Amino acid sequence: MILVRTKLILVLLIGLIVLLIGGVARRQRSPHLAPVVPTTSAAAPSAGASGRPTPSTSGSVVGSLVSAAPSSSSATSLGLGRPLAVVGLGWDLLTPGIVANGGLAPQNQGTFGRAGILVRLLAADSQGAVEATLARGGADDKGADVALLPLPTFVAAYERLRALDLEIFYVVGWHHGREVLESTELESLTELRADQEISLYGALGSPATFLGLATLELSGIEPERVTLVHKPELARVRAMTRSDGRPPESVDAQVLLGTGDASRLIPVVAVAQRGLLSQQRRTLVTWTRAWLEAMARVESDPTAAARLVAAQPNAPEPVELLARLGSIARASVASNTEMLRLAGRGAVSADVLFFTTYDLWRAARLLMTPPPERAPVTGEVIASLVLADPKLVEDEPSQRPSTPAPASRATVPGVLLAHPVAGQNANEALIVERLGFLAGIFPRSALRLTVHRPARTDKDGRITHRSPGDVTTSVIQCAADRYGFSPTRVRRGKAPAQEGRAATIEVLAVE
Numbered sequence: 001m002i003l004v005r006t007k008l009i010l011v012l013l014i015g016l017i018v019l020l021i022g023g024v025a026r027r028q029r030s031p032h033l034a035p036v037v038p039t040t041s042a043a044a045p046s047a048g049a050s051g052r053p054t055p056s057t058s059g060s061v062v063g064s065l066v067s068a069a070p071s072s073s074s075a076t077s078l079g080l081g082r083p084l085a086v087v088g089l090g091w092d093l094l095t096p097g098i099v100a101n102g103g104l105a106p107q108n109q110g111t112f113g114r115a116g117i118l119v120r121l122l123a124a125d126s127q128g129a130v131e132a133t134l135a136r137g138g139a140d141d142k143g144a145d146v147a148l149l150p151l152p153t154f155v156a157a158y159e160r161l162r163a164l165d166l167e168i169f170y171v172v173g174w175h176h177g178r179e180v181l182e183s184t185e186l187e188s189l190t191e192l193r194a195d196q197e198i199s200l201y202g203a204l205g206s207p208a209t210f211l212g213l214a215t216l217e218l219s220g221i222e223p224e225r226v227t228l229v230h231k232p233e234l235a236r237v238r239a240m241t242r243s244d245g246r247p248p249e250s251v252d253a254q255v256l257l258g259t260g261d262a263s264r265l266i267p268v269v270a271v272a273q274r275g276l277l278s279q280q281r282r283t284l285v286t287w288t289r290a291w292l293e294a295m296a297r298v299e300s301d302p303t304a305a306a307r308l309v310a311a312q313p314n315a316p317e318p319v320e321l322l323a324r325l326g327s328i329a330r331a332s333v334a335s336n337t338e339m340l341r342l343a344g345r346g347a348v349s350a351d352v353l354f355f356t357t358y359d360l361w362r363a364a365r366l367l368m369t370p371p372p373e374r375a376p377v378t379g380e381v382i383a384s385l386v387l388a389d390p391k392l393v394e395d396e397p398s399q400r401p402s403t404p405a406p407a408s409r410a411t412v413p414g415v416l417l418a419h420p421v422a423g424q425n426a427n428e429a430l431i432v433e434r435l436g437f438l439a440g441i442f443p444r445s446a447l448r449l450t451v452h453r454p455a456r457t458d459k460d461g462r463i464t465h466r467s468p469g470d471v472t473t474s475v476i477q478c479a480a481d482r483y484g485f486s487p488t489r490v491r492r493g494k495a496p497a498q499e500g501r502a503a504t505i506e507v508l509a510v511e
Contacts, residue, residue, distance in 0.1 A: 080283050083118035085138035089130050089149040090123070091315055092324035093172070093268060096294035097121045099305050104312055115290045117283055123315070127153050127205065134164060146272045146287070148172055151350070152210035154271060155357040158376075159367055167376045168350050169277055170270040170288050171331045171339045172295075178327035179208040179266070180258035181215060183237050189256050189417045190506075194220040199227050201235030204366050207266050211259060212239035213360045218438070219417045223363035242327065257416045261510065263329060264348055265441050267339065277378060285384045292392075295330050302326075333385065333392040340379035342386070343393070345484045347433065348440030351375035414509040416445065421503040431475045431503045435490065436483035438505055448506040449476060450493030475503075 083106040088094030097119060098104065100111035106118035122144055124130045130153075136143025147154075147166075154168070181189075192198065198221055202209030213223055216237070229235050238253065259266055270288075277284060298305040302325050306318035315321075331339070338344030341351065354375040361367045386393055419438060421431050431451070438447060451471045472492055480487040493506065 080117075080138075080280050082139065083120040084146065084283060084287055085120045085122065085133075085144040086146045086148065086287075087122040087124050087130055087133045087144035089127065089147070089153065090125065090324065091309055091312075091321060092328060093148040094121055094123050095305055095309050095321070095325060096291055096298050098309050098312065099297055100290055100294035102308075111290050111294055112287070115286050117286050117290070119287065123312075127157060131157050131161060134161060134166070145276055146270055146284075148268060148270050150175060150207045151267050151269050151353055152207045152357050152361075153205065154269060155354060156205035156361055156366055158358070159369055165274040165376075166271045167274050167277060167378045168269045168271050168340075168354070169284065169378050169381045170291075171336050171350060172268040172270055172291075172328075173331045174264055174268065174329045175207060175259045175266040176263050176327055176329040177258060177260035178242050178324075179211045180240050180242065180260075181212055181237055181256040182240055182253035183256055184253045185236055186256060187254055188415060189215065189219045190415050192216075192219055192221060194222075194420070195225075196221070197225050197227065198237060199229050199235045200237050200239060201229055201232045202239035204228060204364060205361070206239070206241070207259075208239040208241045209364075210357060210360060211262065211265065212237060213364065214265060214356065215257060215262065215417060217360065218419050220420045223360055226364075228364065242323075259327075261416055261445060261507075262441050264443055265353075267331070267350065267353065268328065269350065271376075274378075277380065281380060281384060284381050285388070288381055288385055289389075289392075292333065298325070299330060333382065334394065336382045337379075337386065337393055340377060340382055342379045342383055345482060346440050347436035347483050350377045352437075415448075416442070416507045416509050419505045419507070420501050421505065422500060423502050428471060428475055428478070431471075431505075432479045432482065435475060435479040435505055438507055439479070439483060439485050439489065442507050444510050446489055446491060446508045446511075448491045448493040448508060450504045450506075451475070452501050452503060 086094075086097055088097070097112075098121060101107050101119060101121060102110050104121045104123075106120050107113050108118070110119075112119040120138075122133060122142075124133065127149075130144075130147050130149055133142065133144040134147055138145030151168075154166075186192070198216060200209070200212050200216070202212055209228070213226060216226055217223055232238050237256070272284065302322060303318070306321045306325065309315050309321055310318045316324075334344075336342075338346045339348075339350045341349050351374075354377065355371055358367060358371040362371070419434060421434050423430070431449075435447065435449060449472055451469075469492075476487050476490045476492075479485075479490070491508075493504065
């Protein structure tokens with residue numbers, strides 16, 4: 001009986017195994033579907049950390065998104081397996097890609113296609129639209145892998161997009177003359193006092209408002225003393241964008257300074273998720289090189305580029321696009337190696353500007369959390385690009401700011417701002433660092449350094465501290481050697497000692 005039962009169990013087990021193998025062999029494998037990231041529709045307002053609608057650079061919370069229809073081409077972007085999707089905040093930032101593609105849709109015969117990748121382009125007119133595309137991801141027809149936008153705009157959205165783990169991997173260029181500060185009451189920022197409360201007109205989160213907050217802080221006005229107002233007639237200083245319609249009151253306003261002066265303050269950056277940067281570095285290196293070539297084509301024939309862009313759906317007229325293209329200065333590969341801390345000695349870099357911007361937006365209560373431990377900046381893509389072709393780092397002469405000539409006695413340039421180096425006993429290293437930073441932000445301006453710290457003697461009459469003149473000479477030479485600019489660019493100032501200041505650095509208007 002036991003033997004029969006054992007044989008029966010054995011037969012049943014064998015039968016079950018046969019059925020299992022047959023079922024597995026007949027079953028068709030279903031494709032794996034990545035989880036869909038919940039996103040806010042581009043037609044709905046997005047809220048910031050405080051619950052208020054997020055301000056955008058165009059004045060509206062969320063703008064429209066213009067993209068091409070999905071391509072039927074079977075080619076892919078290297079290891080990505082699909083076209084690389086790129087969104088630009090404005091048609092001007094997207095112009096090189098449109099020139100390279102011959103349009104918004106991926107093209108096998110375009111510059112990107114010949115390089116071995118396909119690129120799909122999307123034009124967004126607001127910060128909210130850019131955020132929505134990044135949240136969707138490039139696998140979505142309305143999503144993007146890479147975004148091109150001004151650094152202040154990226155930092156303003158950092159808290160909302162923190163989960164995407166975005167990193168800056170390429171500096172496209174800089175805003176040059178698009179944003180200005182103006183006033184109907186002031187002739188210069190030097191008229192402001194550090195103990196004053198200042199009203200500033202501007203949209204919270206915009207590059208123009210960042211220019212205002214940054215230059216006011218450089219002038220000694222703490223961000224806590226600056227109040228943002230929404231009516232230009234109520235503001236003592238106005239942060240304006242050239243493409244915006246100016247209010248009638250601003251016709252007689254005095255322009256105090258702008259990004260034409262501070263031409264290295266607002267970079268335009270390319271950002272992508274850290275995972276994409278790690279897994280698709282070759283794809284992004286190829287895209288970056290092709291984008292650089294396309295930017296050179298736009299620079300050589302901007303009229304043809306503007307006409308091509310204007311032919312796209314909902315694109316602006318060529319005259320409007322040319323005006324915006326003229327307010328962006330292209331960044332070379334050599335500039336990128338300096339901005340991304342791969343080479344060079346400049347005091348201005350992407351990580352420094354990221355933390356500077358983050359602190360200002362936090363003081364303005366646009367951001368609520370402490371800054372990250374490290375800036376979301378990587379030089380891996382540019383480093384790979386340079387290793388593949390070292391000749392790319394040869395800087396173009398047109399991008400090297402000329403050294404300001406010494407002023408003649410008959411012509412004394414105006415002062416854009418006067419930066420106080422606080423602390424009666426501040427060490428020379430701090431003065432050197434601030435001098436280098438201002439030289440980097442205002443590359444075409446001469447500087448004037450006044451050291452206020454007087455010489456001190458001990459009880460025996462011996463000098464224990466060097467004279468202001470000796471300190472001035474030492475600081476100028478140290479800053480020039482460390483940050484790579486000519487010492488003749490810095491002039492010596494003579495001014496009485498001021499309480500609480502170790503030195504004053506004046507930024508002079510371009511002559």
